[in-house]
């Protein structure tokens with residue numbers, strides 16, 4: 001097996017009994033934990049308490065739960081004020097509306113003003129499914145990544161989302177946490193190490209590097225396993241922190257394999273793909289392909305239909321690995 | 331259309347909504363059912379339009395700001411002949427023209443793309459302004475919004491703009507059903523005194539029973555006769571109107587959500603979530 005044993009990944013990773021849990025639930029449990037540990041943590045909600053998983057916190061700490069109604073600009077600016085007065089605010093909505101709608105307020109009152117607000121955007125990606133393009137946020141990584149002073153984290157599963165929430169609560173800096181709605185594969189476990197700013201090699205290989213974030217990390221792993229049986233050695237890196245990007249881990253792998261693919265459920269322009277392309281373009285250019293949504297909007301459909309249509313599933317990842325390998329100088 | 335015919339139309343729209351949502355397996359239920367009478371009145375009588383010519387330049391414009399209730403619009407459009415009723419079954423499916431939230435580019439007659447709340451009224455204001463600039467005030471602009479939706483700041487920016495510019499060729503219709511996702515509007519973020527707010531912004535305000543088609547029609551007629559102000563029709567509706575287990579449930583009937591105890595709030599939320607899923611047959615997008 002090429003799996004990285006040091007990471008204590010889910011032993012059922014490729015078994016039919018593998019658990020599927022939405023990563024937003026990991027946020028909900030993490031928020032409850034940080035609320036218990038730190039009395040300064042407050043939760044601010046914009047009429048989406050349950051679906052953004054704030055209900056556990058709200059029930060346990062009603063006096064620290066603030067409802068602003070359907071008002072995302074107010075959501076983040078109130079949070080900026082709460083932070084200025086010493087609170088640690090977590091604010092949630094769907095990613096399409098926060099940070100989709102309130103970008104300038106985040107830019108000025110949170111980033112430039114340096115207030116450690118944690119912006120949590122749920123229901124990101126095409127996997128939201130039947131709701132269609134308006135609700136399938138794809139540009140949030142790009143929007144948040146270009147802001148100075150902003151941390152951007154895209155957890156791959158339940159435990160990673162929980163750990164990211166707990167880690168971000170301790171950091172006195174603005175941050176964006178991107179979550180998905182659907183149940184996705186449980187890749188990591190309680191024992192898997194996690195740190196903001198750190199990428200991890202989940203699967204070791206030497207022919208090509210795949211850097212992924214979010215629920216599609218699992219698709220990358222499936223592709224790597226499948227290709228191993230055909231003699232193609234893929235290295236899969238999970239990079240939950242899109243900003244600051246873990247240059248060391250990604251460059252080390254790129255120098256070894258000399259071909260890099262990125263995988264994300266977002267616009268590749270400005271997303272993880274953009275970030276990795278910028279890094280490699282400046283420091284170590286190698287042939288590259290960015291898997292993700294390529295300058296299109298989403299649409300209604302099931303997760304399976306949409307991951308196929310936008311070429312995001314393991315099968316498509318395999319196909320793109322083969323075409324990039326063909327472009328790699330021998 | 332006679333009132334009786336419009337009432338039958340509303341009934342067909344309700345049946346379509348329930349059938350299409352059960353077929354789709356997900357989506358909003360309560361809001362669309364509560365708006366069936368208003369959409370029957372609009373498409374069956376009030377709007378000057380031609381289902382066979384959705385691009386006719388002189389058609390009245392109907393902007394749906396609360397895009398999540400679009401099943402009611404799709405059903406009304408199919409009933410009056412914009413597209414075959416069979417297509418309603420494709421709601422929320424891959425490749426369908428009937429996207430989960432309305433997309434102008436996919437289906438002729440939609441006028442605008444929506445779903446993210448709070449931005450319809452400004453678009454309606456822009457259209458009404460342009461028609462007046464071009465001396466085409468006979469083209470009326472209607473904008474339907476939710477009530478929880480009014481918590482968006484964008485709505486009040488629009489209300490000021492439309493009030494300032496006295497865009498009397500614009501009629502806003504508010505679905506005042508008193509609910510939003512996290513509970514009754516008046517406990518989530520109070521809107522009252524709603525009518526006085528719009529009056530203060532320079533609007534003519536009419537309150538109607540949103541299930542009384544004659545009242546809805548009369549209010550729309552009155553709006554046309556008022557030349558110095560835009561009109562805001564506050565339509566009092568019952569979310570889920572027409573589904574008997576809701577209508578005859580005390581928690582819904584004449585339920586006054588103001589001054590809730592948390593128990594009442596819980597009941598209300600429970601009833602709402604049952605309705606949203608029509609006894610578990612439909613997945614709510616917000617689950």
Ligand SMILES: Cc1ncc(C[n+]2csc(CCOP(=O)(O)OP(=O)(O)O)c2C)c(N)n1
Pocket residue numbers: 046047048070071072097101360361362396398399445446447448475476477478479480507509510511
């Ligand atoms: C900008 C934005 N924020 C949040 C949402 C999620 N959302 C969809 S419906 C809804 C409730 C709106 O309440 P109301 O306008 O009263 O509609 P009703 O539930 O009565 O149909 C919310 C918050 C959204 N669609 N757009």
Ligand SMILES: [Mg+2]
Pocket residue numbers: 476477478505506507508509510
């Ligand atoms: Mg409402």
